Amino acid sequence: MTELSARLRPDPARSHGIPIAVLAEITHRCPLQCPYCSNPVELERASAELSTEEWLRVLGEIADLGVLQLHFSGGEPLARRDLETLVARAAALDLYTNLITSAVTLTEARLDALAHAGLDHVQISVQSVEDALATRIGGLRGALERKRAAAAWVRARDLPLTLNAVMHRQNLHELPEMIEMALDLGAARLEVANVQYYGWALRNRAALMPTPDQIDTASKVVDAARARLHGRLVIDYVEPDYYAARPKPCMGGWGRQVFNISPSGKVLPCHAAESIAGLSFDSVRDHSLAWIWDHSKVMNRYRGTDWMPEPCRSCAHKHDDWGGCRCQAAALLGDGGATDPACAFSPRHAEVFEAALAFSEGSDRYTYRDFSGGTPEPGG
Amino acid sequence: MTPDSRPALPRFVKLRFDRARDTWLLLAPERILIPDEIAVEVLKLCDGKATLAAIAATLAARYDAPEPEILSDVTAMLADLEAKGFLRDREAA
Numbered sequence: 278m279t280e281l282s283a284r285l286r287p288d289p290a291r292s293h294g295i296p297i298a299v300l301a302e303i304t305h306r307c308p309l310q311c312p313y314c315s316n317p318v319e320l321e322r323a324s325a326e327l328s329t330e331e332w333l334r335v336l337g338e339i340a341d342l343g344v345l346q347l348h349f350s351g352g353e354p355l356a357r358r359d360l361e362t363l364v365a366r367a368a369a370l371d372l373y374t375n376l377i378t379s380a381v382t383l384t385e386a387r388l389d390a391l392a393h394a395g396l397d398h399v400q401i402s403v404q405s406v407e408d409a410l411a412t413r414i415g416g417l418r419g420a421l422e423r424k425r426a427a428a429a430w431v432r433a434r435d436l437p438l439t440l441n442a443v444m445h446r447q448n449l450h451e452l453p454e455m456i457e458m459a460l461d462l463g464a465a466r467l468e469v470a471n472v473q474y475y476g477w478a479l480r481n482r483a484a485l486m487p488t489p490d491q492i493d494t495a496s497k498v499v500d501a502a503r504a505r506l507h508g509r510l511v512i513d514y515v516e517p518d519y520y521a522a523r524p525k526p527c528m529g530g531w532g533r534q535v536f537n538i539s540p541s542g543k544v545l546p547c548h549a550a551e552s553i554a555g556l557s558f559d560s561v562r563d564h565s566l567a568w569i570w571d572h573s574k575v576m577n578r579y580r581g582t583d584w585m586p587e588p589c590r591s592c593a594h595k596h597d598d599w600g601g602c603r604c605q606a607a608a609l610l611g612d613g614g615a616t617d618p619a620c621a622f623s624p625r626h627a628e629v630f631e632a633a634l635a636f637s638e639g640s641d642r643y644t645y646r647d648f649s650g651g652t653p654e655p656g657g
Numbered sequence: 658m659t660p661d662s663r664p665a666l667p668r669f670v671k672l673r674f675d676r677a678r679d680t681w682l683l684l685a686p687e688r689i690l691i692p693d694e695i696a697v698e699v700l701k702l703c704d705g706k707a708t709l710a711a712i713a714a715t716l717a718a719r720y721d722a723p724e725p726e727i728l729s730d731v732t733a734m735l736a737d738l739e740a741k742g743f744l745r746d747r748e749a750a
Contacts, residue, residue: 278690278691278693279690279691280688280689280690280691281690281691295678343677345684346684373671373684375686375687397669397671397686398669398686436669439686439687465686465742466686508740
């Protein structure tokens with residue numbers, strides 16, 4: 278059997294096809310304050326969020342487009358009391374539903390309701406295997422214990438579980454224990470996600486950037502665990518860009534397979550796209566999703582390969598990595614249309630590596646994510 | 658997987674025809690597979706009630722093919738899906 282994504286090879290006649298997945302960030306409210314949050318620094322308030330009725334309409338449009346997977350995310354999606362209603366509608370529309378959650382506010386009753394509504398999969402984020410460090414990163418006492426309980430409830434209901442471990446300088450030493458925790462909690466999949474530096478994480482680069490030694494060790498730990506746990510645990514490893522030689526094929530290509538809907542209904546090619554200056558996003562409040570997917574200026578801005586500068590334009594890898602990450606080019610070079618400097622072929626690649634080394638020796642003090650524009654960690 | 662197994666898709670793995678792409682799909686956590694024509698016929702018979710032997714007999718009759726070979730092919734295919742967590746043996750469970 279072939280993977281659907283493998284069959285979606287570039288069709289020279291078309292810059293994009295039918296989207297596979299949608300990330301629905303239904304709220305920016307969250308009980309945690311993780312300093313690496315991928316949400317924009319300017320968070321959207323509850324009063325701006327799409328209503329239940331608006332979401333029900335949008336879910337229909339998502340299914341009509343031919344989307345297959347729907348990821349409910351945030352912020353914390355459980356912060357919306359209508360989550361069950363939205364999951365039920367998505368399931369009725371034959372969408373494959375995934376809940377991406379911190380799980381700290383999950384209850385057994387709520388999980389029963391979500392499972393009953395037709396939820397297919399749960400992904401729980403973890404900050405650390407140690408209670409004290411988990412509390413320090415997320416800013417909520419007892420978070421780890423609640424996550425462990427929630428994972429057990431998920432497995433007791435025979436829902437498949439993915440653990441998402443965001444890794445950085447201050448917790449990479451825990452990677453072996455993190456893998457053990459994924460096994461203990463009955464996860465079928467573990468995402469070892471090195472922090473990607475957009476949004477809040479960009480602001481916290483000095484506190485989060487790993488050292489090259491940490492990354493060498495982490496790669497070896499992951500390789501060994503994959504060999505040892507084959508058939509028991511799938512480990513996805515998100516490489517740290519700043520130390521990579523090849524850029525990641527971000528989102529499988531801009532506006533090609535997936536898109537994101539913000540709490541207020543803005544449609545984004547990726548969850549970090551608002552960090553690129555000068556783009557204005559269309560909203561599901563003003564246009565149909567079908568129109569936005571095909572015709573929105575932003576969606577077409579870096580679609581396909583025609584926008585590419587050299588060295589991307591004549592590169593043999595351009596249909597594999599799609600020029601890498603636009604948000605990273607914008608964050609590091611101030612130009613969303615530049616070659617991703619994570620790529621060794623970028624003329625600016627060396628600067629990125631040098632910057633990473635400098636950040637890796639920075640202060641451990643965080644700036645926490647919140648609606649007031651960020652709060653520095655006390656002390657230090 | 659043995660001839661007495663009663664294979665079934667777990668609740669979270671879904672076989673569905675996708676009109677937008679005009680193809681059958683197998684939806685699983687973070688994975689989307691495209692089953693070929695034969696795999697679709699096999700998976701449709703995996704209802705947790707029919708044994709693997711019965712499924713092979715059904716297919717052998719339908720395609721006028723030798724049953725032992727069908728049984729061996731189907732066993733290999735379903736064992737692979739079981740290893741990936743996309744299929745379960747109700748008999749074993």
